[in-house]
Amino acid sequence: MKAADYELYFAAIHGDQEAFEMVIRKLSRPLFAIAFGALQNREEAEDTVQDAFVKAWKGRWRVRDAHKFPAWIGAIVRHRAHDILMRRKTIPLDEQFNEISSGQAQFWLADAERHQQVHAALATLPELHRSALVLRYLEGTDYATIERLLGVSNGALRGILGRALATMRKRLKPKLEGLHVNHS
Amino acid sequence: MLTIHDRIEEFLAADLHNELSESEREELHTHLMECAGCRDLHKQEQVINKALQGTLEHSKPLFGFEQRILGAFRNRVPYRKRNVGSFFLNATRSRAAQLAGAAIVLLTLFEIGQHVTGETNENPWRTLFVSRKPPAARATAAAAAAQSSWTAHAQVFAANESTNPTAPSPTAAPILAADPVASPKATVANTPVAVESSPGESTREDNTARANAPEDATANAATAQATPAPLIGGNDERKLIRNASLDLEVRSFDDALQSITDLAKAAGGYIATNSSEKQENGKLRGEIVVKVLPDNLDDFLGKLRGLGELKNQTLATQDVSKQYLDTDARLRNARVVEQRLVDMLEKNSGRVSDLLQVEKELGRVREQIEQMEGELKFMESQVQFATVTIRLAEKDMGAPAGFLIKERVQLALFVPEVEKVYATIRGFASDVVQISNAALDHDASGRVSARISMLVAPEESDNVIAKIRAMGRVTNFQVQSQRVARGGQGMAADAKTEWDKVELNITISREDDEPARQQTSLSVRAADVNGATKQLGAIAQTGQGKIRSSTFSRHPNGAEFSSVSLRIPLKNYNAVMQSLASLGKLENITVHREDRPGDVSDEQSAPADVTVTVYSQGNIVAPETGLSATLRRTLTQSAAALMWSLRMVGVALASVAPWALLVAIAFAVIIAVRRFLRARAG
Structure with a gap:
């Protein structure tokens, strides 16, 4: 972690509200990715991130080590998302994706089915794998940051992402047979 | 070591995400050239990558996401200025502050405790400090002494050698003195003797003292060795009588006696006396006196312990050396006197009366000699053998020999004619029925009752009771039986149970009195x-x-x-x-x-x-009827009610009156004071 980041987290933990807002600016997108990975619903993900920040502010003194701050707040988001997921368990997945797709622009209609398939495949992944994958693809976050946010040990992420992608491949393979991507 | 083929998934993912190092990428691409399967995977993975990118592109947070998050945060968390309070609040969360706080609290408690108990003299800080100081001081002093006066030590060593060349301990000092600079501290730590003797001025005295010490030690050792000598070697110098007595609980008396006999023989002794006594419950108790050689006493006692549970043991040693020597000296003296008297007789010169006198004297002296010899012999026998008194008791000594069941029956009999029944029951008296008490009461009101107590043999009791019950109505019939242990207490599985005579108490009353x-x-x-x-x-x-x-x-x-x-x-x-x-x-x-x-x-x-x-029914007629009577009754009753309520009002007034009076007086006083003040002001 960079020294500047450490300073920022340290100040935030010790009650500097401006520093905490900086942290919000810095971490809200990755955290959104984590929440989205878990929930696959934008509104809920956004609410989750909001709640998580407020909760983090209130309980900031629990964090003794500023190095662990990103992992801590990441854990808050994941727990919160998990709670929401448990609560809405009865809603079938398909409907959600329909809802999501319907929000897309008209000319994406052709792709809508493909998006839905990808989401459905994502939904079958373990939560950690999904969060990692979404963090990577949604925000293009580098491996080191992902590791820090998810609290996985150094180097473990490669394995996680490798397995996640392989699973996706196996799930989507029959459906994407006809799909050709220009390969340079 | 896993090859790249085994970890192809990781590598492919990392490659797509641009997270491979230069060398790793080269490695991967080399492998892809070689392995067709992995190449295929690579292609598929690229497709998936594209698909994911394309899909998740549209899942990005909507425009203004960060602003919304920030706004929500500001709404929900009111902005606070950092003030002194928040500083302290934050301070309490730092671990150092918490530790300091805990320390302060503990110290305060400690001080309070000291105040309460009043232990002001014993300040632990001071004692801690003081107790820590001396070793350091001693060490430095020792080092200094070792450096400055090693020559003195050397001289002392020489002196030591001359006085006591074989003493082992003083050599420690010369070792220290010989090499003072090398590692004085280590030497100090290893040889505490050197530390104590370090002051240079007093080394000589110290050393002589130390030189004496080994001599004392050897002397002590000599005496220590000398002390047990008479016990072991039968040295004549000390006459010790050793007695031991012990209580043992054994399983079987006879077996124990046999073992003791064997043990005593083995220890070169014999059984002096032996007595035993049989208890009521069949257990044996007894006392055995054994004489063994004093040398074997301890061994013998140790073996005795194996016989059973040791309850009590005493070992006494009596030193009769002085008595023995005294008697011995007097005996020798008496012998000399005897010899002289014998000589006198043999000379045979003088008168007969003198001879008679000498003869008489000789007799007295010989008697004394015999007595003293007897004493000495007794003492020697006592010394020669140690006396061991063993009291043996078999296990479960206190178990009861038997149980006695005492039954007490009580019944109340109601009959038409008390006297007749009384006479009949008294007629039961025989060798199995014993009437212990019988009384017939006629009280002043003419009531008749009788009480009979009898003792009935257990085998006959049921019969007698049935007979008595047939004589009238029985209301109160109580049977109490009591089990009494005989000759001990507690439980005993094989104890006999006996039935005692049944005590029967009968109360006879007339049936009308029931x-x-x-x-x-x-x-x-x-x-x-x-x-x-x-x-x-x-x-x-x-x-x-x-x-x-x-x-x-x-x-x-x-x-x-x-x-x-x-x-x-x-x-x-x-x-x-x-x-x-x-x-x-x-x-x-x-x-x-x-x-x-x-x-x-x-x-x-x-x-x-x-x-x-x-x-x-008689002539039940109301005394007065009619309108006038009714009116009169109504009037009297209402007048009575009125009087009653008046009385109640009076009571209420009486209870309020003192308070009203008090308030009135207070008001009056206040008004008077005000008036007085106004008049003064005017």
Whole structure:
């Protein structure tokens, strides 16, 4: 972690509200990715991130080590998302994706089915794998940051992402047979 | 080591995400060239990558996401200025501050505790400091001394060698002195002797003292070795009588005795006396006195312990050396006197009376000599053998020899004729029935009762009790049996159980005196009271009952009352009640029944009392009727009510009055004071 980041987290933990807002600016997108990975619903993900920040502010003194701050707040988001997921368990997945797709622009209609398939495949992944994958693809976050946010040990992420992608491949393979991507 | 082929998934993903190092990428691409399967995977992975990118592109947070998050945060968390309070709040969260706080609290508690207990003199900080200081001081002093005066030590060593060349301990000092600079501290730590002797001025004295020490030690060792010598070697210098006594609990007395005999023989001793005694419960207890050689005493005692559980042991040693030596000296003296007297006799010069005198004296001296010799011999025998007194007791000494069951029976008998039954029961007296107490009471009211106590042989008791119970109604029948242990306490599985004579207490009373099981009272209105009363007598007869009492009275207004009390057996109660109904209308029936739990008497024949009041109506007319009477009554009653309420008002006033008075006085005082003040001001 960079020294500047450490300073920022340290100040935030010790009650500097401006520093905490900086942290919000810095971490809200990755955290959104984590929440989205878990929930696959934008509104809920956004609410989750909001709640998580407020909760983090209130309980900031629990964090003794500023190095662990990103992992801590990441854990808050994941727990919160998990709670929401448990609560809405009865809603079938398909409907959600329909809802999501319907929000897309008209000319994406052709792709809508493909998006839905990808989401459905994502939904079958373990939560950690999904969060990692979404963090990577949604925000293009580098491996080191992902590791820090998810609290996985150094180097473990490669394995996680490798397995996640392989699973996706196996799930989507029959459906994407006809799909050709220009390969340079 | 996993090859790249095994970890292809990781590598492919990392490659797509641009997270491979230069060398890794090269490695991957080389592998892809070689392996067709991985190449295929690579292609598929790229497709998936594209698909994911394309899909998740549209899942990015909507525009203004960060602003919304920030805004929500600001809404929900009011902005706070950092002030002193928040500083302290944050400070409490730092670990150092928490530790300091805990330390302060502990210190405060400690100080308070010291104040409370008043232990002001013993300041632990000071003692801690002081106790820590001396070792350091000593060490430095030792080092300094070692450096400055090693020559002195060397001289001392020389002196030591001359005085006591074989003493081992002083060599420690020369070692220190010889090499003072190398590592004085280590030497100090290793040889505490050197530390104590370090001051340079006093080394000489110290050393001489130390030189003496080994001599003392060897002297002590010599005496220590000398002390046990008489015990072991039978040295004549010390005469010790050793006695031991011990209590042992053994399984079997005879076996133990046999073992002790064997042990005593092995220890070169013998059994002096042996006594045993058999207890009531068959257990043996006894005392054995064993004489063993003193040398073998400890060994012998140790072996004895193996025989059973050791309860008590005493070992005493008596030193009779002085007594022995005294007696010995006196004996020698007496022998010399004897010899002289014998010489005198042999000379045979002088008168006969003198000779007689000498003879007499000789006799006395010889008697003394014999006595003293006896004493010495006794002492020697005592010393020669140690006396061991062993008290043996078999296990479960306190177990009872047997149990005695004592039965006590109590019964209350209600019979028609007390005297007759009393005489009959007294007639039971025989060799198995023993009447211990019998009394017949006639009290002032003419009631007769009797009490008989008897002792009955256990085998005959049931028979006697049955006979007595057949004589009348038995209400209270109690049997108590008690198990009494004999000759000990506690439990014993194989103890015998015996039956003692049964104690029988009988109370005999007239059956009329028996309290009724059920009491009924009722009234019957009948025109002809006399006739109804006579009828009652007949009813009582048919119900196998009898009339206990009856009264008759006539009131001035012509009403007649007749009260009859019947006693009938409970089994006929219902029949009697039905025939009573034929007399007239039954009123005010109350029934009181008393059931005593555990009552053994026969329910059917239990007595029931019925009290019947027969009455006829007299001329029952209200004394006054009519309007004027009613009016008068109303007026008197209302006047009484009015007076009563007046009285209540009076009471209320009386309770309030003192307070009202108090308030009035207060007001008056206040007004007076004000007036006075105003007048002064004016």
